Amino acid sequence: MTELKNDRFLRALLRQDVDVTPVWMMRQAGRYLPEYRAVREKAGDFMSLCQNPELACEVTLQPLRRYALDAAILFSDILTIPDAMGLGLYFAAGEGPKFRKPVQTPADVEAIDVVDTEKDLGYVLDAIRLIRRELNGSVPLIGFSGSPWTVATYMVEGGSSKEFARIKSMLMNTPEIMHQLLEKLAQSVIGYLNAQIVAGVQAVQIFDTWGGALSSHAYQEFSLSYMKKIVAGLIREQDGRKIPVILFTKNGGHWLEAIAESGCDCIGLDWTLPINEARARVGDQVSLQGNMDPAVLYGKPDAIRKEVGLILEQFGNGNGHVFNLGHGIHQHVNPEHVTAFVDAVHELSAQYHQ
Amino acid sequence: MTELKNDRFLRALLRQDVDVTPVWMMRQAGRYLPEYRAVREKAGDFMSLCQNPELACEVTLQPLRRYALDAAILFSDILTIPDAMGLGLYFAAGEGPKFRKPVQTPADVEAIDVVDTEKDLGYVLDAIRLIRRELNGSVPLIGFSGSPWTVATYMVEGGSSKEFARIKSMLMNTPEIMHQLLEKLAQSVIGYLNAQIVAGVQAVQIFDTWGGALSSHAYQEFSLSYMKKIVAGLIREQDGRKIPVILFTKNGGHWLEAIAESGCDCIGLDWTLPINEARARVGDQVSLQGNMDPAVLYGKPDAIRKEVGLILEQFGNGNGHVFNLGHGIHQHVNPEHVTAFVDAVHELSAQYHQ
Numbered sequence: 004m005t006e007l008k009n010d011r012f013l014r015a016l017l018r019q020d021v022d023v024t025p026v027w028m029m030r031q032a033g034r035y036l037p038e039y040r041a042v043r044e045k046a047g048d049f050m051s052l053c054q055n056p057e058l059a060c061e062v063t064l065q066p067l068r069r070y071a072l073d074a075a076i077l078f079s080d081i082l083t084i085p086d087a088m089g090l091g092l093y094f095a096a097g098e099g100p101k102f103r104k105p106v107q108t109p110a111d112v113e114a115i116d117v118v119d120t121e122k123d124l125g126y127v128l129d130a131i132r133l134i135r136r137e138l139n140g141s142v143p144l145i146g147f148s149g150s151p152w153t154v155a156t157y158m159v160e161g162g163s164s165k166e167f168a169r170i171k172s173m174l175m176n177t178p179e180i181m182h183q184l185l186e187k188l189a190q191s192v193i194g195y196l197n198a199q200i201v202a203g204v205q206a207v208q209i210f211d212t213w214g215g216a217l218s219s220h221a222y223q224e225f226s227l228s229y230m231k232k233i234v235a236g237l238i239r240e241q242d243g244r245k246i247p248v249i250l251f252t253k254n255g256g257h258w259l260e261a262i263a264e265s266g267c268d269c270i271g272l273d274w275t276l277p278i279n280e281a282r283a284r285v286g287d288q289v290s291l292q293g294n295m296d297p298a299v300l301y302g303k304p305d306a307i308r309k310e311v312g313l314i315l316e317q318f319g320n321g322n323g324h325v326f327n328l329g330h331g332i333h334q335h336v337n338p339e340h341v342t343a344f345v346d347a348v349h350e351l352s353a354q355y356h357q
Numbered sequence: 358m359t360e361l362k363n364d365r366f367l368r369a370l371l372r373q374d375v376d377v378t379p380v381w382m383m384r385q386a387g388r389y390l391p392e393y394r395a396v397r398e399k400a401g402d403f404m405s406l407c408q409n410p411e412l413a414c415e416v417t418l419q420p421l422r423r424y425a426l427d428a429a430i431l432f433s434d435i436l437t438i439p440d441a442m443g444l445g446l447y448f449a450a451g452e453g454p455k456f457r458k459p460v461q462t463p464a465d466v467e468a469i470d471v472v473d474t475e476k477d478l479g480y481v482l483d484a485i486r487l488i489r490r491e492l493n494g495s496v497p498l499i500g501f502s503g504s505p506w507t508v509a510t511y512m513v514e515g516g517s518s519k520e521f522a523r524i525k526s527m528l529m530n531t532p533e534i535m536h537q538l539l540e541k542l543a544q545s546v547i548g549y550l551n552a553q554i555v556a557g558v559q560a561v562q563i564f565d566t567w568g569g570a571l572s573s574h575a576y577q578e579f580s581l582s583y584m585k586k587i588v589a590g591l592i593r594e595q596d597g598r599k600i601p602v603i604l605f606t607k608n609g610g611h612w613l614e615a616i617a618e619s620g621c622d623c624i625g626l627d628w629t630l631p632i633n634e635a636r637a638r639v640g641d642q643v644s645l646q647g648n649m650d651p652a653v654l655y656g657k658p659d660a661i662r663k664e665v666g667l668i669l670e671q672f673g674n675g676n677g678h679v680f681n682l683g684h685g686i687h688q689h690v691n692p693e694h695v696t697a698f699v700d701a702v703h704e705l706s707a708q709y710h711q
Contacts, residue, residue, distance in 0.1 A: 166651075166687050167652060168652065168655060168687060171650070171653075172652075172655040172656075175652075175655055176655070176656055176657055176660065215629060218629065218650045219629065219630065219631045220631070220667070222629075257629055274572045275572065275576075275608060275611055277572075277573045277574075296525070296575070297520075298520065298521060301525055301530070302529030303530055306530065335522055
């Protein structure tokens with residue numbers, strides 16, 4: 004394997020020394036970039052883009068050509084697993100993801116098979132190998148998956164949801180069926196992420212976008228416990244380097260202590276909790292990723308720089324901070340503002356790493 | 358004034374002794390009730406129902422005929438204020454509230470006048486007087502308003518929003534215009550809630566549905582500071598009784614200590630923070646309202662009862678708990694499940710008040 008030229012991101016995840024705070028953005032390969040929209044148009048629909056390794060590679064690399072980002076993230080979607088399970092994923096214009104065959108009865112859950120990544124999701128592995136070759140060691144590549152709970156919300160609701168009526172009915176009235184579905188998803192995610200690691204990703208993030216819609220005890224039972232199982236099942240070293248694991252539960256700030264006990268290396272934060280409070284609560288147990296409100300990027304460059312400075316100051320001296328947004332970058336952000344953001348992180352953070 | 362027969366709710370808000378924990382539900386007068394849907398159909402659109410004191414009174418009383426609730430809440434909407442400002446509120450089918458004239462430029466903000474409640478929102482005061490007469494002292498009546506920040510999100514975005522692109526751009530790039538709008542809203546809310554109190558409401562709740570979409574420092578500057586100003590401007594005693602104030606910031610669990618310093622009597626909680634942790638953090642400073650996930654009502658009666666028992670046990674012995682859902686009751690809940698919920702709160706809580 005080619006030597007890694009910029010390993011700040013991997014070092015910060017493991018709370019090792021860095022020269023400046025590394026930065027990447029969730030959804031950095033995305034619709035705010037005109038060059039992304041051009042490729043997306045060429046590909047046709049969203050899943051065709053995910054399933055085409057050359058195009059997925061191209062959009063993965065696009066933001067790195069514009070910005071001094073410290074990591075690339077595989078371009079894909081958290082719903083590739085249920086798609087591979089045969090549920091018929093499609094994207095209705097303006098409505099987000101939908102499934103032709105949602106999972107709503109005990110028989111539906113029974114009928115689901117754990118995904119065989121090599122067989123059913125080979126296009127993801129092909130994309131990873133291609134991206135690693137193209138990156139040529141410039142920055143590390145992040146792989147990812149949705150959390151079992153988060154992926155299950157889409158499978159059971161049949162798409163996006165605000166109130167989670169169907170899945171929470173399942174959780175309340177047939178918890179054993181809910182657990183059966185989550186267990187199949189957890190086993191699928193373990194296989195999927197391990198295959199990604201073998202194919203070449205150098206860190207993995209588990210996106211638990213909807214764990215924060217649960218009460219505290221339901222979160223522990225129906226989301227965190229499965230992420231814990233996944234972390235325990237992952238390949239944790241590859242090519243002589245540790246593979247760090249990031250857990251990101253949006254709206255999960257109340258549960259940091261429990262998440263820190265999961266075995267993960269880093270906790271992803273949204274923007275509602277000041278990062279100094281998060282750091283005080285988890286101590287040296289894990290590193291932290293975040294936590295700027297993505298909407299700050301609507302601000303002018305000076306205002307963005309001020310907000311970056313505030314978060315760096317809140318984190319303070321020492322290791323264990325990966326700068327990121329608290330959620331994916333919004334579609335209508337001016338791409339030039341991202342330059343101001345990324346550069347501010349590097350310029351303003353040097354003083355905290357002396 | 359008629360003597361109040363059941364004052365558990367008011368006593369619990371002020372951390373006084375009660376026989377059992379009082380309970381009401383946000384949006385208890387609402388679409389889950391067939392009798393509500395019948396009145397709504399008769400009224401035509403949603404705002405016509407709000408603006409008709411007889412019909413607003415009728416739907417306010419409906420849930421009290423079915424359930425042993427300890428409080429009534431005025432049937433109205435948090436957007437009556439911007440509607441009275443002339444922004445042209447309407448409800449598009451399946452899309453939520455919309456404004457014909459959103460507030461997006463400095464000139465738009467400049468053009469707004471503080472609302473004169475007596476002149477522009479007399480229908481709300483008429484409804485309050487009618488409801489008080491019909492309640493005849495059975496339970497107290499809650500008045501309410503949206504928080505300035507929350508109301509402003511709809512005014513600036515022109516309706517509901519997920520990403521708050523427009524209002525957060527305003528906040529980042531023209532904070533002085535943002536403050537000018539919030540100040541006009543705060544003055545309007547003070548006048549509005551005081552008129553509600555004079556007309557007869559016995560407690561007030563400020564709904565800050567979208568304060569939790571802000572970062573911690575932005576929440577303090579753009580939402581909490583205005584709610585603090587409102588609390589300071591309210592009539593706090595009427596007919597020899599204190600008028601308790603409840604602040605409810607959804608997703609505001611990280612900021613309880615700051616909210617407790619606002620001068621409010623009670624903090625409304627969503628369901629993401631265990632109520633024992635909330636109680637430990639605020640001590641005897643304020644009472645707490647909440648905090649069951651509204652989706653628990655999709656569960657069968659036994660499951661609902663178990664969850665009620667868990668929350669009561671978490672709160673433990675002593676005063677200062679008003680039981681509620683962590684957000685409004687969902688539309689598709691079976692009305693019979695609400696009976697199980699309300700009765701469980703009363704039956705299972707007696708042991709904690711001996």
